[in-house]
Amino acid sequence: MKITLTGITKSFGEKKVILTTSLTIGSVSFTTLLGPSGCGKTTLLRMIAGLETPDTGEICFDDRTVFSSEKRINVPPEKRGLGFVFQDFALWPHMSVYENVAFGLRAAHNTRNLDEKVRNVHRLLRFYD
Numbered sequence: 001m002k003i004t005l006t007g008i009t010k011s012f013g014e015k016k017v018i019l020t021t022s023l024t025i026g027s028v029s030f031t032t033l034l035g036p037s038g039c040g041k042t043t044l045l046r047m048i049a050g051l052e053t054p055d056t057g058e059i060c061f062d063d064r065t066v067f068s069s070e071k072r073i074n075v076p077p078e079k080r081g082l083g084f085v086f087q088d089f090a091l092w093p094h095m096s097v098y099e100n101v102a103f104g105l106r107a108a109h110n111t112r113n114l115d116e117k118v119r120n121v122h123r124l125l126r127f128y129d
């Protein structure tokens with residue numbers, strides 16, 4: 001999936017955090033946002049995920065517009081179909097490792113062969129219970 005940002009800006013109050021930014025992230029590519037603390041990396045990622053709303057501009061996933069200030073489009077995060085690993089992980093401390101992995105699958109009603117899917121992730125992470 002290609003991600004395209006066009007003319008994105010974002011301020012928090014008086015503070016301009018993202019100056020006009022246009023960026024294309026190619027399909028099946030690995031992209032790194034590099035910059036000093038506070039330069040806006042997380043804010044940019046959160047806008048792509050739909051967790052923050054840009055002030056202006058457009059965000060497209062392939063040909064699908066998920067945000068457009070002009071066209072008044074703002075697809076909510078749960079309908080964007082993206083994965084997002086937070087800096088502080090946001091795991092559920094009261095759940096087992098198994099239940100943390102199963103949580104997203106259950107939420108997406110993707111529970112066919114749940115046990116196998118969870119154990120495949122455990123294998124990938126080299127976690128053996």
Ligand SMILES: Nc1ncnc2c1ncn2[C@@H]1O[C@H](COP(=O)(O)OP(=O)(O)O)[C@@H](O)[C@H]1O
Nearest residue numbers: 012013017035036037038039040041042043044
């Ligand atoms: N919800 C918010 N309210 C006010 N200011 C914010 C908010 N989120 C981020 N900021 C400010 O925006 C700037 C960019 O933050 P951030 O995107 O987290 O930077 P980075 O991830 O590059 O360290 C920082 O000055 C930060 O304090």
Ligand SMILES: [Mg+2]
Nearest residue numbers: 041042043087
């Ligand atoms: Mg950050």
